[in-house]
Amino acid sequence: MKQLYRTVAASLGVLMTTFLVSAQAKETIVKFKVEGQTIVATMVTPDDVAKSPVVLMLHGFTGSRNEWSSDAVKEGLFGRAAPVLAKNGIASLRIDFRGSGESDGKFEDMTVETETTDAQAALDFLSTNDSVDGKRISLMGMSLGGAVTTAVAGRTKTPLKSVVLWNPGINLPAAFISIFGEKQMAEAVKAGDNVYPAKRLGDGKDIPLKGRFFESLYAVQPAGEISRYKGPLFLAVGTRDNIVFPQPALAKSLLSYHDGPEELWTESVDHGFGVERSAETVDKLISATVAFLKSNGQ
Template sequence: MSRRLISAFLLATLAAIPAARADDSAALKAASAAVLARPVGATEETVVKIPRGEATIVGTLELPKGVEKPPVVLLLHGFTGSRDELPIKDTDEGVFSRTARLLAERGVGSLRIDFTGSGESSGKWEDVTAQSEIADALAAFDWLKGQPNIDSEKIHVLGWSLGGLVASHVAAGRPVASATLWAPAQNPAYNFAHFLGTEAVEAAIADPDAEKVVEIKLPWGATTKLKTNFFKSLTTVDPVAAIATYKGPLLVIVGTKDTVVTPQPAGGEIFLAYHDGPEKLLVLPTDHAFDAFTGPATVDTMAGASLAVIEGM
């Protein structure tokens, strides 16, 4: 069977997956509103550098002032992103920098990192693979475990899109207190073939030269260059299998207008179908960018819901 037929089969299979149960959207929206309505405190940011072998991961640690040893969330950005993430219309913040502030104002710290090859971290973008991002996230988690000013028993993980795939593997490999997945890639080879083009992705996977640099056109018109090794790496990771080994609290948030990680909400429900533990699903009428290009309302709802689950809703 060709990869194209496999992709079509996967799409049909995902579309046919029934919801494991009704989603928790109404309760989560109410919890988010209650969390966001609470009084807020001051926060402080510190830029940190985390070694991983010869590489250096740069991140921003944002903590609530006056809170002794707060819990912390490791924030993992998406494909072509960086630690602050997409700018939000009518604000001076990105999706993750705003989320970090909303959390810290309410007593929960965060560490948002640039994966190596992205943002201010060392390395070249063209060398990125799924495995390198997972290794970065594990190194960041281990670094947090050694910090004396946070609660090392309450380190949570939150990932967006490809960062959701990474977060799933962190949850499988480390004792995270909870895992939150925003529009997570559930079948990476199919997901990337869908939004970058089947022929381009199949050709990169099949190319015998793993170091060959290929130019890929992104859906929004820009182009990027990656080694074929990135696309090959997508066939060797499985976020759903990873989350199946994780027994802790899980929150999955997906948007019905998402045209990048599709189909939804089936793409999110599959994580719940294979996860054995406390879990919640929030389905919103949003796109893959969480309406960031129109304003902060959806991002705020997601941040509030995430905080409610982190706090034990």
């Protein structure tokens, strides 16, 4: 049995510059506290809709709140999705987890559980924010943020209208073995509160993390987490993903643990939905996500 969810009070710290993203949307940088540290987030709201439904977006490993960006998608996956959501009457809040982006904290202190805590604090923030409808909140996560999303969906007491997963981590130890290799994973999980000097396979990039992070990959089981969530679920995967694989077999396995309305969306693309090559599949994914949210109470 996983530990019960610990609710963290979230209070608005700073409202910074607000400006129009498009004719249909405005963007605001907001800040709130989690365990004394500041989380920075971007809220995009429809310009002509009062108390709109809202989607909380959770980014992936080593990412930040705009998500994966490239020459083809300079604004990032989440940055591109937010104005489209707003055009369809749906607000969004995308956060930098502590230790990532502009938020406080050190990346080396991050675990799956700290990100789960951050996400719950963001839900608490949205539940009491006057600019959105706190009773119509959906949750969306990409990659490791997708695994965090399953944990939040399964544990939170905040009612959720729906859940969206984009190439989520499903078997976390296996996914991170593909990133770091078996030898590093075996060594890192023994490091405890010490920093393990992990190097990413392929490019050799240094990604130092404490052993507690690697332990948390084994402690959080997305299938078990999502089994406690009974609401609508949208699962999007790339069948050529070389980090979370094999697909769609893993996706179907995850869905077998979910008891509720669900939709599986697949394309023959990689972990980033082809973001490095073009925006074509990304835009198809965003459109499918919007259609799902609108058909499930958003």
